[in-house]
Amino acid sequence: MGNQLPSNCHVIASAHYVEPLQAALSGSENVPLVYDALDADAPLDNAIIGDASLVVVEIDTSCSNSLGRISQIRRQRPDLPIIAAIASADVTLVSALLRQGVNDVVSLPFEADELVAQICDISTSAIDSPQPQLAPMTAIVGASGGVGATTVITHLAAALANSDEQSIECCLVDLDMQVGDATQLAGGSAAISVLDLLEGSERLDEDLVRNASMHSSFGFSVLGAPSTITPIEDVQVDELLRMLRLARSAFDHVLLELPGAWTNWSLSAACACDRIILIIDESVTSIRHAKRCLELFEVADIPSDVISIVVNRQNKKLFQAIKPKDIEQTLHREVIGTLPLDKGDLAKAADRNTLIWEENSRSAFGKHIYELAALIAGESGGH
Incomplete structure (x- = not known):
């Protein structure tokens, strides 16, 4: 599956979620993920958003700063694929995130195989259905x-x-x-x-x-x-x-x-x-x-x-x-x-x-x- 992953896929999450994922995928040379250990309530770096081909971003639904991450990404990169990583999800929350422009949702802590599969699916979908060119x-x-x-x-x-x-x-x-x-x-x-x-x-x-x-x-x-x-x-x-x-x-x-x-x-x-x-x-x-x-x-x-x-x-x-x-x-x-x-x-x-x-x-x-x-x-x- 790693062969289908594009470069510059960023995983932005707290260190206690990122480190086990990085360890689990350390032997997979064909999974070119970029890991950004960042607390759930910390602001995102615009340089990361600008560089990414896809972002997996932790969202803490109890924190307004964390919920604002989706809007921040969408303002800077309207077409950037987003996977929201949340610790506990229900149907209402998942629906709300999808309405905000999230492409998919993944559970925390990360399951390495599950996350890689989701990234592959979204990347393949983006290739098969390219976004229309937007006017100035x-x-x-x-x-x-x-x-x-x-x-x-x-x-x-x-x-x-x-x-x-x-x-x-x-x-x-x-x-x-x-x-x-x-x-x-x-x-x-x-x-x-x-x-x-x-x-x-x-x-x-x-x-x-x-x-x-x-x-x-x-x-x-x-x-x-x-x-x-x-x-x-x-x-x-x-x-x-x-x-x-x-x-x-x-x-x-x-x-x-x-x-x-x-x-x-x-x-x-x-x-x-x-x-x-x-x-x-x-x-x-x-x-x-x-x-x-x-x-x-x-x-x-x-x-x-x-x-x-x-x-x-x-x-x-x-x-x-x-x-x-x-x-x-x-x-x-x-x-x-x-x-x-x-x-x-x-x-x-x-x-x-x-x-x-x-x-x-x-x-x-x-x-x-x-x-x-x-x-x-x-x-x-x-x-």
Whole structure:
């Protein structure tokens, strides 16, 4: 059986479970397991998760830190096979773990033959049923309220969908559950919201996600926020990540608009993205809020090279006080684009539920949006 095991299968468990297993398999050269002796309530090392082809991880159901290991792994590696190792299991617990994305459950203490057989089965299944390639996912985050993040993301979605270089089927997912109005700015209304999809998660599949999206007249699709104010704590992290994964299977590029108030689930969604674009303006207040966001991302172990800055409403005066280079030096992040201050066309377009190109086809704001879209599409590739 060992010949079927991939390399970098990590067994993460307390030393009193790991050591007997390691001793039992010490003479099996074809069982290339990597052993990580770690207490059940200790945080996982992101480097281990990033390196692993499969993880066997101890879960102590009496400890919240231990239960959070599954969510941590899923945030960093949505498709990584997981075997949960638990000391005592019942049907309810096993079902709950499977709903969280665990592939299988094994009893503690380990039975060496049983564990190797389970790893072989999961590895073989993964080879026979390869995971679909996931589309790039980009989060658009307003550093503070009023910086124009919704305007930017709707125009960016349209620019991606109407690129001259390649045809990109783009989906905008509005996760601003309380005040999100991306659907309205896209010129329509959606019968099914993001929250409706999450509440029906047991029936959720790729076709349902695609059918629930509203296809706008501007060429992109929208999964909209609820039409009524919804308590933001109602969102379950695992259901949300599963829905986003299905959206990435159904479309060529996914854009996320996140709420202004950070929650565990919105931070988990940000962690799952290939790129995070922080929208700021040139005010000291906006830059200060951006710095606080970056500190939060650092605590969440989001790599710094995933995060970049776009300066909205740039006022190109000859002696402007704050320049993009000043912002880069202050925030230690690259400014990948600037969007010029609009003279009123954006407001007119918003009043008519349309985009700026309908008001002014030669708009400087529109030109810069297309340049930003080209940069994102070029760096992320296609579906």
